[in-house]
Amino acid sequence: MADDLPLPQLRSDPTTESFTKNAARKRARLSSPPVSSDPALFSSDDDPSADNYTQERRKKKYRGPWYHQRPASDAGQDSEDAPEKKRRTFERQFDSGVFMGSDGTDVDEVLEELESRNASTLPLPLSHSHRTQAGHRVATTEEVVKSQIHGCLEEGNENIDFSSRGLKRLSNATIRPLATFARVPPVIEGVYTRLEPKLKVFLASNDLTSLPGEIFKLDHLIVLSLRGNQFEELPPGIGKLSSLKELNLSQNSLRCLPFEILELFSDTSRLNSLNLHPNPFYQPEVPPNPEDDRQEEESQYKIGLGNRGRTRPRRGAVCGVSPVQRRRSWHSQWSVTYQVRTEVRYLDINGTRLKGPDFSKDTARIPVADVNDTPQAPTSRGDYKSRAPSLLEVALNACSRTSQLPLLPSYLPEDSPPVLIDLLTFAVSKKDSGGSKCTTCGRNFIVPRTEWIEWWEIAKVLDRNGMASAASPLRQMENERDVLESMVPLMRRGCSWLCVPEPVTVVNGSAAADETELAD
Amino acid sequence: MASSSQNQGLSKYVTLISLDGFEFVVLREAACISKAIAKMLNTQSNFMEAKDGRCVFGEINGIVLEKVAEYFYYNYKNRNKEDVPDMEIPPELCLELLMAADYLDT
Numbered sequence: 001m002a003d004d005l006p007l008p009q010l011r012s013d014p015t016t017e018s019f020t021k022n023a024a025r026k027r028a029r030l031s032s033p034p035v036s037s038d039p040a041l042f043s044s045d046d047d048p049s050a051d052n053y054t055q056e057r058r059k060k061k062y063r064g065p066w067y068h069q070r071p072a073s074d075a076g077q078d079s080e081d082a083p084e085k086k087r088r089t090f091e092r093q094f095d096s097g098v099f100m101g102s103d104g105t106d107v108d109e110v111l112e113e114l115e116s117r118n119a120s121t122l123p124l125p126l127s128h129s130h131r132t133q134a135g136h137r138v139a140t141t142e143e144v145v146k147s148q149i150h151g152c153l154e155e156g157n158e159n160i161d162f163s164s165r166g167l168k169r170l171s172n173a174t175i176r177p178l179a180t181f182a183r184v185p186p187v188i189e190g191v192y193t194r195l196e197p198k199l200k201v202f203l204a205s206n207d208l209t210s211l212p213g214e215i216f217k218l219d220h221l222i223v224l225s226l227r228g229n230q231f232e233e234l235p236p237g238i239g240k241l242s243s244l245k246e247l248n249l250s251q252n253s254l255r256c257l258p259f260e261i262l263e264l265f266s267d268t269s270r271l272n273s274l275n276l277h278p279n280p281f282y283q284p285e286v287p288p289n290p291e292d293d294r295q296e297e298e299s300q301y302k303i304g305l306g307n308r309g310r311t312r313p314r315r316g317a318v319c320g321v322s323p324v325q326r327r328r329s330w331h332s333q334w335s336v337t338y339q340v341r342t343e344v345r346y347l348d349i350n351g352t353r354l355k356g357p358d359f360s361k362d363t364a365r366i367p368v369a370d371v372n373d374t375p376q377a378p379t380s381r382g383d384y385k386s387r388a389p390s391l392l393e394v395a396l397n398a399c400s401r402t403s404q405l406p407l408l409p410s411y412l413p414e415d416s417p418p419v420l421i422d423l424l425t426f427a428v429s430k431k432d433s434g435g436s437k438c439t440t441c442g443r444n445f446i447v448p449r450t451e452w453i454e455w456w457e458i459a460k461v462l463d464r465n466g467m468a469s470a471a472s473p474l475r476q477m478e479n480e481r482d483v484l485e486s487m488v489p490l491m492r493r494g495c496s497w498l499c500v501p502e503p504v505t506v507v508n509g510s511a512a513a514d515e516t517e518l519a520d
Numbered sequence: 521m522a523s524s525s526q527n528q529g530l531s532k533y534v535t536l537i538s539l540d541g542f543e544f545v546v547l548r549e550a551a552c553i554s555k556a557i558a559k560m561l562n563t564q565s566n567f568m569e570a571k572d573g574r575c576v577f578g579e580i581n582g583i584v585l586e587k588v589a590e591y592f593y594y595n596y597k598n599r600n601k602e603d604v605p606d607m608e609i610p611p612e613l614c615l616e617l618l619m620a621a622d623y624l625d626t
Binding site: 349385386387388389391392395397398399401402408411412416417419420423424441443 | 553588598609618624
């Protein structure tokens with residue numbers, strides 16, 4: 001009995017040692033109940049005093065006041081290392097089987113963990129297990145970030161700087177604690193400060209391709225820097241950051257911005273500085289006006305202005321005022337005007353293109369639609385068009401609402417079409433980044449049915465005399481590049497084939513400029 | 521599609537039959553929102569389904585097909601409306617419905 005586990009050497013008091021040996025009696029006398037029930041012992045067990053049945057012995061060893069025990073455990077440290085690990089495995093057997101969530105535990109998280117434990121016993125498709133492995137590798141850098149966020153929360157440090165960390169992914173769970181950020185108030189009598197934080201999140205120079213949706217729920221986010229990442233598209237949730245003062249999106253692979261970003265220029269927002277360039281944005285391909293001299297028109301468009309006296313360059317003949325522009329009131333600091341749009345791209349229920357322009361990565365310029373262009377849907381299903389979502393969309397939405405969404409692809413039968421797995425993984429990424437709403441009717445959707453790009457001129461108003469483009473707010477002089485760069489492509493998405501751009505009020509180029517000038 | 525079939529004296533209704541033998545009689549026009557069903561019922565196709573207006577689905581069980589039929593009417597009812605209410609789907613059916621939706625191309 002004492003062979004494998006050396007008894008504690010209780011040097012101070014010999015009576016205690018004898019105590020330890022008479023454990024059975026001792027135990028009965030003690031009134032403190034065991035933490036959990038003992039492991040069951042069956043008569044069929046080969047040896048009731050089996051070597052690994054050490055729990056009881058360990059308990060006995062620690063009877064008595066702690067100051068007697070301490071030297072004993074120190075002495076037997078080396079030899080005890082191995083059996084110590086064995087004992088650990090016993091912990092699960094002591095589980096009473098009753099689950100009680102503590103205050104600090106998120107029930108959903110625990111459930112998800114349980115689910116994933118169950119799911120790992122199921123035969124998983126290859127793609128899924130690959131994904132979880134990748135997730136594990138990233139977890140290490142993310143853990144560093146997590147602990148840093150925790151540190152910032154403790155210290156009340158508002159500058160959350162994760163620049164150049166090689167981050168590939170940020171999860172919602174990492175960002176979520178930031179929502180509880182509270183300032184540490186200075187202890188000065190008679191001075192009251194607001195406890196609302198002014199969060200500054202720097203994610204510059206990482207390898208991020210997506211943003212967690214939780215970041216858009218940070219109401220007190222003042223500065224967000226995403227400079228130097230791999231973003232190809234931003235989630236529409238960016239429009240929710242109403243207190244944002246500085247947004248830096250430069251040096252990414254952005255081809256267009258979400259339409260919702262216009263929310264940042266509404267009269268209630270506080271955006272002050274916006275860095276959009278350099279990014280490989282789509283550029284509008286304006287057809288030359290056949291009535292004018294082609295060459296001249298083209299060059300006018302290219303260099304931005306025909307006559308230097310004008311405060312605003314002419315964009316060519318195609319111009320109109322979008323009803324959206326009229327409906328909204330913009331911040332006085334920003335001049336936001338609708339310019340042109342592409343033709344509408346119609347998508348099938350599973351997101352494949354049926355009709356419309358190709359927004360591929362290789363094309364830098366996309367032809368714009370005529371002002372009078374009315375979108376024509378491809379042949380409809382059935383005899384009528386409907387705003388109702390497709391059954392696929394309805395089912396996908398129901399899938400998205402369940403907490404087990406990331407595991408759903410593994411529950412599909414093996415012979416199910418690959419498009420379903422793609423759709424489910426798409427739904428996962430959509431849910432993670434905060435979902436999206438139809439830009440026409442405001443309905444939540446997962447698979448868009450219509451897509452088109454609108455170019456808006458977004459420029460900062462400096463004073464009465466002139467304005468600088470968003471690209472370089474400080475430069476007074478306009479040059480060719482500024483003109484091109486102030487045209488920002490915004491991606492609009494609709495949830496049904498009836499969610500298409502509304503007809504614009506047709507005006508010619510100069511009239512449009514005059515009208516917006518009056519509006520200023 | 522539906523109007524042409526009506527002209528030929530076909531019934532306004534079609535019957536959808538599930539794997540476990542449940543039959544759902546739905547409006548032909550509503551059911552034809554599904555491309556797969558529309559193809560089955562196409563009179564030019566010479567499918568059995570087109571002749572007697574009965575579509576048997578060997579892969580969809582009654583509970584799911586009931587929800588599918590409900591969807592057909594949901595879509596039909598909201599065809600000209602601006603504000604379309606959401607259709608509720610119990611979470612336990614969502615995956616099966618997703619597969620049915622893909623199969624029916626709806």
